[in-house]
Amino acid sequence: MSNAVKVFFSYSHKDEVLRDELATHLSMMKRQGVIEAWHDREISAGSEWANAIDDNLEVADIILLLVSANFLASDYCYDKEMTRAMERHETRETRVIPVILKPTDWNGAPFGKLQALPKNAKPITTWPDQDEAFLNVAQGIRRVVEDIAKSKTSSSTASGTTTTATSSPPATSYPLPGSFSTKRKNT
Numbered sequence: 001m002s003n004a005v006k007v008f009f010s011y012s013h014k015d016e017v018l019r020d021e022l023a024t025h026l027s028m029m030k031r032q033g034v035i036e037a038w039h040d041r042e043i044s045a046g047s048e049w050a051n052a053i054d055d056n057l058e059v060a061d062i063i064l065l066l067v068s069a070n071f072l073a074s075d076y077c078y079d080k081e082m083t084r085a086m087e088r089h090e091t092r093e094t095r096v097i098p099v100i101l102k103p104t105d106w107n108g109a110p111f112g113k114l115q116a117l118p119k120n121a122k123p124i125t126t127w128p129d130q131d132e133a134f135l136n137v138a139q140g141i142r143r144v145v146e147d148i149a150k151s152k153t154s155s156s157t158a159s160g161t162t163t164t165a166t167s168s169p170p171a172t173s174y175p176l177p178g179s180f181s182t183k184r185k186n187t
Contacts, residue, residue: 005145008060009039010081012070025134068102086110
């Protein structure tokens, strides 16, 4: 198994093209083996999709909330995935990162207290060069991945063990970002 940081995409299917683009911009980290990215389109035929989503949400080190009006309108994204993500974030089991895809009113959302990407929480679709916006997001995610990797390493060193893959996330407290401001299938 791998020591890669597990990244979960929470998104509306209506924003799938933007999710794919973000995944493309994270490809170097995947090639380097520092992240394993997962989204629900990886669920194979005949699998119970709700269980697959829950299982991957529970082991994710980083949960990306791909924020748009579609995401906020989706009961599954908002009530299930985002709610569980924030519970895990509050207990420091995972790091939740809002990625603002499109302009929308997300003031007052539970994740509104978190620093969002890209910089200044400027929606990706409003950037003159969207590749620059995705680069900014990828660089921000890389910094968080590096923080988590350091935390995993220091946790393993402190316990006198080497890092091994497990079926559940390590009991590591991830540093919260200091400056980082049920129906889904058809949403």
